[in-house]
Amino acid sequence: MENKKTCIVIGASHAGVNFAFSLRREGWAGDIILYDSDPMLPYHRPPLSKAYLTSDDGIEKNLLKSAESYDKEGITLNLGVSVRTIDPSQKNIILGDGSKQKYDKLVIATGARPIMPPIAGLANCNNVFPLRTAADVTEIRNTLERSNKKRVVVIGGGYIGLETAASLKKLGASVTVLEREERILSRVTAPEMSTFFQKLHADNGVEVLTSKNVVRIEWNSEEKEVICDDGTSYPADMIIVGVGILVNKELAVSAGLTIENGIKVDATAKTSDDDIYAIGDCTFHYNPHYKRYIRLESVQNAVDQAKVAAAAICGKEAKYDTIPWFWSDQYDLKLQMVGLSEGYDKVLVRNESNDNKSFSVWYFKEGSLLAVDAVNNAKAYVYGTKFIKSGERIDPLKLIDLGLEFKPANLLAE
Template sequence: MESTKDKACIIIGASHAGVNCAFNLRKEGWEGSIELFDVDPYLPYHRPPLSKAYLTSDDGLDKNLLKSAEAYEKEAIGLHLGVKVKSINREEKTISLEDDTTHSYTKLVIATGARPIIPPIPGIKTAKNLFPLRTATDVTNIKQTINTLSSKNVVVIGGGYIGLETAASLKKLGANVTVLERETRILQRVTAPVMSEYFGQLHQENGVTVLEGKNVTLIETDNEANTVICADGSKFDADMIIVGVGIFVNKELADASKIVTQNGILVDEQARTNDHDIYAVGDCTFHHNPHYDRHVRLESVQNAVDQSKVVAASICGQTPVYDTIPWFWSDQYDVKLQMVGLSEGYTEVIKREEADGKSFSVWYFKDDELLAVDAVNNAKAYVFGTKFIKDRLQVDKTKLVNPEVPMKLNELKTI
């Protein structure tokens, strides 16, 4: 690799993707400057625990950091927090901040992630104690507010993973929680009906009310009290409202600088944009997945971390190809859900219940090809599912549904 001592890499966004990219650059031998910019004022932190352990514990953010402050100093990585990047000038190879100062780059990485959707529901802007859950500030506000409420009636708008995880955590904190899902079932966009039914029942058993087919059309607020009103006329009292209906990709900087976007920032197999010196990484990227042979945008730590390794290697002169099977997880109550693969396009779903009666897995097939596996309290199914998908091994479906057949490759694969 040619010398990089006089070169500068700027990374916009200091969450999982941006921070990992910075440290991976040093591992790959980048000797030039590395500067990280982020609007969040806190030292970069882990996001997945926000809706789970961080929300329910008394631990401060210092227990949830991606890296210590000393780690950035040791690797000579500049950290600029609470700072907003206003624009990118591709011709001059500079970025401008809100205070109109500029910084020059040799290579630029956009790791701007996403922000929560606040739907245009009448009354939502004047509602009391209404929060999304995306940042440490959101969670701090939720924790502080829930402790001041007497009746603690919480309405969660949105029955996706974030909404359900938050509902479970707030229930643990003593709240009376109702989840309102607009679609006909929770998790409709990401999983099969059998999984929706399981998690709906899990929440009901733990005292959370889950209601489907509830389209919120109005929020009325009188003093400190909110009333959430749905299209069918049903009404719900809410001392606090949590909004978890999805995200917007932060691609405005890319759009303004004529970087190609398409359901995110379009990148190639090395996570490079249409500008040779500009990369994008993490939740904001729209990239080709070789295994499934289609473009995807993934909201996951796995994608952010793995993609950042590819970006760092590419910036340092290598030619890696991003080719990873996506995986995800969700913790709700004492249930651990591990997911691997992408189930979109499945034609058949097979549920395997283990003999212990406590763990099971759901296997998604497109004809005879295994696309994805959802494993509930079942690490073995997750591990072997990953192997089957990655190596494109064919599963004997008859044996798969039989819990007496061991969860082993040689037992379950077809000859």
């Protein structure tokens, strides 16, 4: 690569940072410049709702890379800097102050932002927080410390809402989770998992209520009431909003890129512009295993796409072909998920002996394994990953037979 070439990365979270370091490893000798509106050194996001929220550690304990690492690799960080627009005809980005920066290759890693729903009274209410950045977590911790009654209402019963609820309970808060759907995690998991997690939170003193559509917030300086459309209301000193995200696609739109449930990219993470790539939560990409386009909100996807894009920009053969995986920590429980369960027509639950906190849920479609949710069961997660990748068929009766030794060879269909 010519030393004069410049690669700009917009977004310095998992995708952007991993891309920058991968690009240098792949042999890019020119400039690498990262821009991010967050003024803090790039940090790990998953601990925000878990370990970072419940500890007294500063964000320096959760950095993706040390400040020295960027200097060592010749990667320029521009933090607390916004990008206003992209001009692909001139191969420029225009910054918030109006200045311009030329690029030869551009990578969009802008991620997503939390949805703040149009609930009456929410926008002007104090002590209302999403949980997306380190600054959000710091504000949540400080607000909880100042609160006398420590009553928290979490709007949204997805993984972020439930993880935050568990962490706040550990900090001594009284927590109520309000979920609009008939069950928590309804969009991402089977009813068996929803029931398990609802009971888990109840056993730990967190009230999780479903079919609760929040319609307005009534508040004054002393008191807040979260009111649902069935007339029920819940007092709160603090409100956490975890109802989903919106893709940060505005810069891609300004560049005239193809948008479809995110920034559409090919197998190398390249957009409809040959000199612009996109990676991470903001992308809509093809997964060859599931034979469809998907958009994933996961660190794994961000890191994998970053590596693929870096190799492709440096002229190497690289294509995205990864089985998605995720995790969630709540209380003393670790949930590991592999695959995508959407479209399943059969669910099998394997309980490990009498341990009701170690089990796995296996999702099938037309006999093929789609996904596995493993609760405190790393072995099921590993085996599930193996079967999804290989496409080998599992005998359902063998899977749930606790008399058989739990190993891949014993689970295969004959």
